[in-house]
Amino acid sequence: MKKSYWRGGKEQAALRGISFELRRGERLAYLGPNGAGKTTMIRCLSGRAKPDSGSIQLLGEPIDATSVRDSLGLVPQEIAIYEDLTTTENLAAFGRFHGLRGRRLKEKIQWGLQWTGLADRAHDLVGTFSGGMKRRVNLACGVLHEPDVLLLDEPTVGVDPQSRQRIFAMLAELNADGTSVLLTTHHLDEAETQCDRIVIVDHGEVIATGTFEELVRQTIGGDREVTVRLDQPLRGHGNEPLAVTGLQVTARPGEPVVTTKMREVAKGLPRLMDALSEAEYGVLDVEVQSPSLHHVFLHLTGHALRD
Numbered sequence: 339m340k341k342s343y344w345r346g347g348k349e350q351a352a353l354r355g356i357s358f359e360l361r362r363g364e365r366l367a368y369l370g371p372n373g374a375g376k377t378t379m380i381r382c383l384s385g386r387a388k389p390d391s392g393s394i395q396l397l398g399e400p401i402d403a404t405s406v407r408d409s410l411g412l413v414p415q416e417i418a419i420y421e422d423l424t425t426t427e428n429l430a431a432f433g434r435f436h437g438l439r440g441r442r443l444k445e446k447i448q449w450g451l452q453w454t455g456l457a458d459r460a461h462d463l464v465g466t467f468s469g470g471m472k473r474r475v476n477l478a479c480g481v482l483h484e485p486d487v488l489l490l491d492e493p494t495v496g497v498d499p500q501s502r503q504r505i506f507a508m509l510a511e512l513n514a515d516g517t518s519v520l521l522t523t524h525h526l527d528e529a530e531t532q533c534d535r536i537v538i539v540d541h542g543e544v545i546a547t548g549t550f551e552e553l554v555r556q557t558i559g560g561d562r563e564v565t566v567r568l569d570q571p572l573r574g575h576g577n578e579p580l581a582v583t584g585l586q587v588t589a590r591p592g593e594p595v596v597t598t599k600m601r602e603v604a605k606g607l608p609r610l611m612d613a614l615s616e617a618e619y620g621v622l623d624v625e626v627q628s629p630s631l632h633h634v635f636l637h638l639t640g641h642a643l644r645d
């Protein structure tokens with residue numbers, strides 16, 4: 339799919355031939371730096387913007403077909419709820435907008451109050467809520483009609499870690515009930531731990547797709563990075579006694595620190611400790627770092643994901 343904007347009399351490409359799939363029942367993270375085209379993609383998927391070329395299918399039908407329109411839920415980046423209405427009134431307004439009436443509407447309002455954990459704030463004005471609470475109401479308003487596919491643009495932006503956790507617990511519940519979820523985020527840890535697969539985009543193109551483990555294998559490999567702080571810098575040809583470990587150990591001259599990479603820490607670390615002890619070094623501290631999505635992102639784009 340391609341999409342350009344006109345800015346200052348010039349055509350600027352936001353999406354340059356993006357292609358990916360959201361599989362039934364999965365949580366897919368769509369990641370990229372600022373300006374990578376995430377919001378543009380969500381706007382195209384939700385019918386708010388028209389791609390210049392390409393097509394989007396939902397459950398095997400063109401996404402604008404009326405038969406699948408109701409299967410889609412959208413929670414945009416900006417909180418779009420009525421601040422001067424209560425939680426219940428907001429849920430009722432959005433429920434009606436989605437075509438719910440009568441008993442069904444009442445049931446879904448009750449469900450929304452429970453799901454958000456805001457039943458005790460049912461009759462309070464949403465304008466008095468914290469950012470995290472407003473996000474939860476916003477989320478509920480977007481899913482009252484039980485969509486098969488939910489699009490979320492930065493569902494945790496500006497939200498404290500505790501509320502973020504709560505939002506992901508809500509999403510996990512929806513997902514367990516069969517809703518497929520596509521979300522954009524700047525939080526790499528959310529993508530790594532809360533999503534089944536990850537799409538990484540940069541400059542309007544997909545640069546990698548896969549599970550976290552697949553992305554690690556495709557880029558930096560599964561080795562753990564081990565850093566050992568010693569009581570003294572390595573002496574002279576200090577690396578030599580460590581050769582028996584079979585590990586590639588490096589040390590910065592004059593610094594009491596050695597680093598190495600190992601696939602199996604349970605096997606490699608005792609070997610390293612024994613060799614250091616044999617060579618009469620004292621070990622002050624050991625740090626083992628697993629590969630993270632941050633490292634993968636850095637490897638792929640050459641820069642950290644900007645917030």
Ligand SMILES: Nc1ncnc2c1ncn2[C@@H]1O[C@H](COP(=O)(O)OP(=O)(O)OP(=O)(O)O)[C@@H](O)[C@H]1O
Pocket residue numbers: 343344345350351352370371372373374375376377378379
């Ligand atoms: N309505 C618009 N008119 C002109 N240019 C736009 C418009 N919307 C987005 N752009 C440009 O398209 C590119 C992609 O923007 P988009 O908002 O989709 O990126 P994003 O990945 O969502 O960024 P962010 O992480 O900052 O939300 C950017 O260069 C942006 O300036």
